[in-house]
Amino acid sequence: MKIDVKERISKRGDPGMEFDTIAAISTPMGEGAIAIIRVSGNDALHIGDKLYRGKKRLCEVETHSINYGHIVDPETEERVEEVMVSVLLAPRTFTKENMIEINCHGGIVSVNRVLQLVLKEGARLAEPGEFTKRAFLNGRIDLSQAESVMDLIRAKSDRALNVAMSQLEGKLSKRIQKLRRELLETVAHVEVNIDYPEYDAEEITVNILMEKAEIVQNGINRLLQTAEQGKILREGLSTVIIGRPNVGKSSLLNSLVHDNKAIVTDIPGTTRDVIEEYVNVRGVPLRLLDTAGIRETEDIVEKLGVEKSRKVVSKAELVLLVLNYNEELTTSDEELFEISQGSDRIIIINKTDLPEKIDMKRVKMLAGNQFIISTSLVNDEGVDELEEAIKQLFFSGEIESEDLTYVSNSRHIALLNQAKKAVDDAMNAINEGMPVDMVQIDITRAWELLGEVIGDSVHESLIDQLFSQFCLGK
Amino acid sequence: MSFHGGDFDVIVIGAGHAGVEAGLASARMGANTLMLTLNLDAVAYMPCNPSVGGPAKGIVVREIDALGGEMAKNIDKTHIQMRMLNTGKGPAVRALRAQADKFLYQHEMKKTIEETDNLLLRQGMVERLIVENNEIRGVVTQTGAEYYSKAVVITTGTYLRGKVIIGDLAYESGPNNQQPSVNLSYHLQELGFEMVRFKTGTPPRVNSQTIDYTKTEIQPGDDIPRAFSYETTKFITDQLPCWLTYTNEETHQLINNNLDRSPMYSGMIEGTGPRYCPSIEDKIVRFNDKPRHQIFLEPEGRNTQEVYVQGLSTSLPEDVQHKILRTVPGLENVRMMRAGYAIEYDSIVPTQLWPSLETKKISGLFTAGQINGTSGYEEAAGQGMMAGINAARKVQGKEAIILNRSEAYIGVLIDDLITKGTNEPYRLLTSRAEYRLLLRHDNADLRLTEIGHDIGLISLERYENFINKKALIDEEIQRLKQTMIKVTEESKTVLESIGSTPIKEAINAALLLKRPEVTYEQVEKLTPPDKRLDSEVAEQVEIQIKYEGYIAKQLEQVEKLKKMETKKIPENLDYNAITGLATEAKQKLTKVRPLSVAQASRVSGVNPADVSVLLVYLEQGRLKRTENTK
Numbered sequence A: 001m002k003i004d005v006k007e008r009i010s011k012r013g014d015p016g017m018e019f020d021t022i023a024a025i026s027t028p029m030g031e032g033a034i035a036i037i038r039v040s041g042n043d044a045l046h047i048g049d050k051l052y053r054g055k056k057r058l059c060e061v062e063t064h065s066i067n068y069g070h071i072v073d074p075e076t077e078e079r080v081e082e083v084m085v086s087v088l089l090a091p092r093t094f095t096k097e098n099m100i101e102i103n104c105h106g107g108i109v110s111v112n113r114v115l116q117l118v119l120k121e122g123a124r125l126a127e128p129g130e131f132t133k134r135a136f137l138n139g140r141i142d143l144s145q146a147e148s149v150m151d152l153i154r155a156k157s158d159r160a161l162n163v164a165m166s167q168l169e170g171k172l173s174k175r176i177q178k179l180r181r182e183l184l185e186t187v188a189h190v191e192v193n194i195d196y197p198e199y200d201a202e203e204i205t206v207n208i209l210m211e212k213a214e215i216v217q218n219g220i221n222r223l224l225q226t227a228e229q230g231k232i233l234r235e236g237l238s239t240v241i242i243g244r245p246n247v248g249k250s251s252l253l254n255s256l257v258h259d260n261k262a263i264v265t266d267i268p269g270t271t272r273d274v275i276e277e278y279v280n281v282r283g284v285p286l287r288l289l290d291t292a293g294i295r296e297t298e299d300i301v302e303k304l305g306v307e308k309s310r311k312v313v314s315k316a317e318l319v320l321l322v323l324n325y326n327e328e329l330t331t332s333d334e335e336l337f338e339i340s341q342g343s344d345r346i347i348i349i350n351k352t353d354l355p356e357k358i359d360m361k362r363v364k365m366l367a368g369n370q371f372i373i374s375t376s377l378v379n380d381e382g383v384d385e386l387e388e389a390i391k392q393l394f395f396s397g398e399i400e401s402e403d404l405t406y407v408s409n410s411r412h413i414a415l416l417n418q419a420k421k422a423v424d425d426a427m428n429a430i431n432e433g434m435p436v437d438m439v440q441i442d443i444t445r446a447w448e449l450l451g452e453v454i455g456d457s458v459h460e461s462l463i464d465q466l467f468s469q470f471c472l473g474k
Numbered sequence B: 001m002s003f004h005g006g007d008f009d010v011i012v013i014g015a016g017h018a019g020v021e022a023g024l025a026s027a028r029m030g031a032n033t034l035m036l037t038l039n040l041d042a043v044a045y046m047p048c049n050p051s052v053g054g055p056a057k058g059i060v061v062r063e064i065d066a067l068g069g070e071m072a073k074n075i076d077k078t079h080i081q082m083r084m085l086n087t088g089k090g091p092a093v094r095a096l097r098a099q100a101d102k103f104l105y106q107h108e109m110k111k112t113i114e115e116t117d118n119l120l121l122r123q124g125m126v127e128r129l130i131v132e133n134n135e136i137r138g139v140v141t142q143t144g145a146e147y148y149s150k151a152v153v154i155t156t157g158t159y160l161r162g163k164v165i166i167g168d169l170a171y172e173s174g175p176n177n178q179q180p181s182v183n184l185s186y187h188l189q190e191l192g193f194e195m196v197r198f199k200t201g202t203p204p205r206v207n208s209q210t211i212d213y214t215k216t217e218i219q220p221g222d223d224i225p226r227a228f229s230y231e232t233t234k235f236i237t238d239q240l241p242c243w244l245t246y247t248n249e250e251t252h253q254l255i256n257n258n259l260d261r262s263p264m265y266s267g268m269i270e271g272t273g274p275r276y277c278p279s280i281e282d283k284i285v286r287f288n289d290k291p292r293h294q295i296f297l298e299p300e301g302r303n304t305q306e307v308y309v310q311g312l313s314t315s316l317p318e319d320v321q322h323k324i325l326r327t328v329p330g331l332e333n334v335r336m337m338r339a340g341y342a343i344e345y346d347s348i349v350p351t352q353l354w355p356s357l358e359t360k361k362i363s364g365l366f367t368a369g370q371i372n373g374t375s376g377y378e379e380a381a382g383q384g385m386m387a388g389i390n391a392a393r394k395v396q397g398k399e400a401i402i403l404n405r406s407e408a409y410i411g412v413l414i415d416d417l418i419t420k421g422t423n424e425p426y427r428l429l430t431s432r433a434e435y436r437l438l439l440r441h442d443n444a445d446l447r448l449t450e451i452g453h454d455i456g457l458i459s460l461e462r463y464e465n466f467i468n469k470k471a472l473i474d475e476e477i478q479r480l481k482q483t484m485i486k487v488t489e490e491s492k493t494v495l496e497s498i499g500s501t502p503i504k505e506a507i508n509a510a511l512l513l514k515r516p517e518v519t520y521e522q523v524e525k526l527t528p529p530d531k532r533l534d535s536e537v538a539e540q541v542e543i544q545i546k547y548e549g550y551i552a553k554q555l556e557q558v559e560k561l562k563k564m565e566t567k568k569i570p571e572n573l574d575y576n577a578i579t580g581l582a583t584e585a586k587q588k589l590t591k592v593r594p595l596s597v598a599q600a601s602r603v604s605g606v607n608p609a610d611v612s613v614l615l616v617y618l619e620q621g622r623l624k625r626t627e628n629t630k
C-alpha cells in the first residue's frame, strides 16, 4: 500500500459507516434489577430480528418505539427471556447509529444468555466506554467533552479489567491454561513442520489435530456449561422448601427474603407453582424454591405442583423440609422424608407457638443426624438458628457443590464462545479434507482466544515454544 | 587529506544482499547511485549457508522479484539445485528453496551491478556520515573521500565492530576474515543511535573428496524445473544433490568433554545469539535427550570441493571441530577446509526507524539488513529493496512505499522490526504472519507487481503479461462458477480415476473443484476452456476456488484492520499530553512513534483502551483544526 497523501476525512455523524456492531449489558447487574442490553451499529436491527419474536419484526416498527416480545435461541426457537425492546434509528440515538435496547427483567443468567445470543449473531462485545466513544466519534458529544470521554474510557476499562481479573478465579485460569498448553505444543509442532520441513520431527497429521480439537472442545464446553447453569456463588445453592400445604413454607421463604414475594394465605394449597428467590444467607448464596404443598388431592392443577416438587427435590442441593408442630405426622410427611432422603436437608418444625401435636421422637428418628430447627415464623422465632445451620452446613463443606469453577464475566463467556467456534471450524475443516496448515489457522485462533480470557495472548510465546520444544538451526 | 569524491542522489554503504538490492533499485528508479563496499570481491557474498529461500524466506524472494528486485533472477541463474518445500501441505506454506553456487552467485550479481546505468560500484570503507541539521548530506571514507548525496542507505551486515570467536581465540573481523567496520559503528553511537550487540555463527567447511557419501542419504533436487523469478525462462536442469547424515553418541560425548573450551560457556561471548540458530554445543546442552542431530552436506558450488556442513555451527576450538567432524558417519576421514566460528557485531535498535526504513533521527538516512537486527540473506534483501526504493523516492520528492502486513512478508518483517523491536537476530517464520494464507508463494506477483510497475521497476512488457494473467484467472473462475458439470459417462470415469465419488446430479464446476481430491486437471477435462490455460493460471484458479472460504475470512479481517490503518498519527504527537493514556502506553508510543492507529495497536504494552483514547484524542485534534480553519 502506498501511503495515501490525502488523508481520508471521515464524515462525522455519518452513522454506521465507520464501525461494526457492538453490544453490552448497560445496567449494573444485581438481583431483581432490570438489565438493558444495548446494541449499536448497522446490524443492530438485523441481529435483533434474528432473536426477537413479537408482533412485528423490529425492522418494521417505528423508531423510538418499545416492543413487547420474547428473545429466543434461533437454533431451537426456545424462549430465553421475556423482553421489551426499544428500537432507535439513526441518527437520533446516543451513538448516532442504529440501536436497539433489550430490557430483560434481570436474572443474571438469562441476561447473560441473551447477550451471548446477540454476540453469536454477529455483534462484538463492546469495549469499556465504547458507546460513549462512538457517540463522540460520530459527533454526538461536544468537542469540549473529549477529555472526559477519554477519562471515562480509561476509568471504565480499568474497572472492567479489575472485575474481569477478580472473577478470574485461580481455578478457571488454571483450566484455561491447561487447555492452552494442550494446544500450544501441537501448534508449535505443526509450525515446525511448516517452517522446518526437513527437520526430523514427526509430521503432525490432521488426526492428531482432531484429537486435540476434541479435547479442547470438551474443555471449553464444560466451562461454558458452568456459565449456563451458573453454579454456586453466582446463581446460588439451589435450595428447595417442601412441606404439606399450609405448614408455612411460603412464610419461611418470606422470612429468609425479608419481603413478601410469595403469596401467604391460610387456604391450603395457595402456592400452585414453584416460586424462585435469590437470597444471601450469611454469605451463602441460595436460590430458594418454594413449592406447592404435597398431599393427596383431586385438584389436577395441584397434582402437577406436587409432581414438580418431587422433581425439584431431585435436582436440589439443599432441602428445607417444613413440618407443622401443631399437627400429627401424616403419611405425606413421611413421604416427604422419603423423597428427600439422601439430599442435604434441614428439618424445620414450624408453628411452635401452637400446642405440640407432632411426634418429636419419630421426627428425630427420621431426621437422623440432620439439623432439626424449631421455628415460629409468625413470631419471627428460630430464623436465626436456621440461618446459622445453613451457614454451618455450607462452610463445613457438607453440601457438595459439584464444581466451584465458574465463568460469569460476559467478556469471558464471549471469548470462550469464539474459541469454541474456532475449534468447531477447525474440526469442520478436517472433515472437509483441508490440509494441516489450514486447520492450523483455526486452532491457533482458538489458542489465542483462550489466551485473551486470561489476559495473555502474546504471539511471541508461540515462537518461544517453537524453539524450546525443537532443536532447530544450521 | 580529504577530497571531494563526487555527488550522487543516493549512496549505499555495503554490497551484501541488502546493499545490492538497495543500489540496484535506486539506480533503476533513476537515482544516480553510488555503492561503496569494503571489498569488491565480496559483493553479494554468502558468509553462511549456500542457499536461498525456504518457508517464508522463499516467499520474500518472490516478493522481491514482483517488486523488480534481483535476488530471484540471480539465484535462478546460479543455483545447483532447487526444491519446492511443503508440497504435501496447503498452498499457503509452499516455498521454494535453492542451493546456490555461491561463487557464481557473487559473480553474476556483480556483473549485473556493473552493467546497470546510474550505478557506480566502488571499493571503500565509510567511516563517517556527513550530517547537517539532522539531515544526511553524504559520507566520508577511510581514504578521505567525501561523497555527497541526498540519501544514504547503510547495509553493513555483520561488519560493524565485527568480532570472530573460535575457542579461546577472538579477533576483530568481519565474516570470513574480511575487514570489520569499526569507526562507523562508533560514529553511529556518537550520532545518538541506540545499538545492541548480536551474535551468530557458522559451521566448518570440508573437502568433498574426503567425504564417504555411501554412508549418507542423498537429497536430490526436484525433477520439475523451477524458478523464483516470474521472468525466468531458462531453467537449469543439471542439478547437484545434497547429502544427509547424523551426529551420534560419540559426537555428543566429545562436545560435552570440551564444553569448558567453548566461548559460549566461558563467558567470552557477550552478544545475544538467535535461538533458531544454536551452535551444535548449544543443541547438545539444551536438548541432551535427543540421540542424534541432522547434518546436511551442501556443496558450495560447481567449481569447488568445499562443502558446507549444515547443522554443525560451532565456536569450539579448531582442533575440537576437527574431531567432531570425524565422529559423523561419512566424515570419518574428512578434511576440514575452514573452521566454523561465532561472530559478534553491532546493530541498531530498529524501533529507531520509520516504516520506510528511514531513521527517525536523521532525515535521508536509511538502514537495511542485518544492521537492523535481522538474520538471513532474504530478510536483508527484502529490507534493502524497500530502503533503496524509499531512498530514491525521497530524493525524487515522492511518498514512501510501505508494504502492509497483509500484502507481503516484507511488510510483516519491517513492521515487526520497527514496531516491536527484537532482542535476538530476527528471522522470518510463517507464523509471524497473521495472514499467511494471503501471503503465498504463488501469488506474490498478484500482490506486488502493480506496485513494482508504479514505482518504475517492472517493465511494461512484464506488466502487460501480468495484467493478462490476472484477467485470465478471473475469467476462468467466473466461467467455472457458471458452468454445470453433468452426469455423464465421462464425468464418472474422470472422477473415479482419482477415487472421487461420481456425481449423482449436475454440479457447479467450481463446487466440484472444492472437493479436496479434485484438482483443476479433472475439471478442465470435464469442461475445457476455449484455450488451454498455462499452469500458473490454472494453479491460481484452483487455489482461489478451493480455499475461497478461508481466503475470504482472512480478507475480512484485513478489511477490519484497514480502517485503523487509514487513521494516521502525526509523526510528532506528544503522547505525554494525552491524559487518558496509561503510563506504559505513553512510554512505548513515544519510543516507537507509530504512524497509524493500527500500528499503535501492535506496540507491546498498548491495550485496547489506550487505542480508544488515542482515537478520541486524534479526532479531537482534527476537529479543532477544522474549527480553526472555519
Ligand SMILES: Nc1nc2c(ncn2[C@@H]2O[C@H](COP(=O)(O)OP(=O)(O)OP(=O)(O)O)[C@@H](O)[C@H]2O)c(=O)[nH]1
Binding pocket: A243, A244, A245, A246, A247, A248, A249, A250, A251, A252, A263, A264, A265, A266, A267, A268, A269, A270, A271, A272, A291, A292, A293, A350, A351, A352, A353, A354, A375, A376, A377, A378, A379
Ligand atoms: N401460628 C402460626 N401460624 C403460622 C406460622 N407460620 C405460618 N403460619 C400461618 O400458616 C398459614 C399458611 O402459611 P403459608 O406460609 O402460606 O403456608 P404454605 O406452606 O406456603 O402453604 P401452601 O402454599 O398453601 O402449601 C398462614 O396463615 C400463616 O400465617 C407459625 O409459626 N405459627
Ligand SMILES: [Mg+2]
Binding pocket: A249, A250, A251, A262, A263, A264, A270, A271, A290, A291
Ligand atoms: Mg405457600
